[in-house]
Amino acid sequence: MSKKEKKLCFAASSGGHYEQLLMLKPLMEKYKSFLITEKTAYKSSVNNKKMYYMRQVNRKEKLFIFAMLINAFKSLFIFIKERPDVVITTGVLAMIPICLLAKIFRKKLIYIESFAKITSPTETGKFLYKYADRFYVQWESMKEYYPDAVCLGGIY
Secondary structure (H helix, E strand, O other), rough: OOOOOOOEEEEEEEOOOHHHHHHHHHHHHOOOOEEEEEEEOOOOOOOOEEEHHHHHOOOOOOOHHHHHHHHHHHHHHHHHHOOEEEEEEEOOHHHHHHHHHHHHHOOOEEOOOOOOOOOOOHHHHHHHOOOOOOEEEHHHHHHHHHOOEOOOOHHH
């Protein structure tokens, strides 16, 4: 770690991906950090951490591209405001813009493939695999799809 304290962005869609991300609370507490997730009917928060919310995105909806553009602009605003050094994500679709911004601004991107994926990759994982500085899988069987990934077992 350099003299400047690293700032981390934790990003995940709602539901199970967000629950997996919350397993990294010790890391969130160790570093200056903030979270990004999807806006849902229920509010979630992590002690003393800034939260940002994206639109939920479903690639099968007619307005998919519109929702992604809104999230891209929101992500750019958040990225410029917060200036994270590292983006850590468990996916999925709504988090792609913040992940790509990390790479555009030459910051680190860490992707953690879903615990639920044992025999097939996620679409987001397949897309971000080529951009991630570190790519983690939670099952050894997933190395078939991501040969350069690191398997550290489940984060649960």
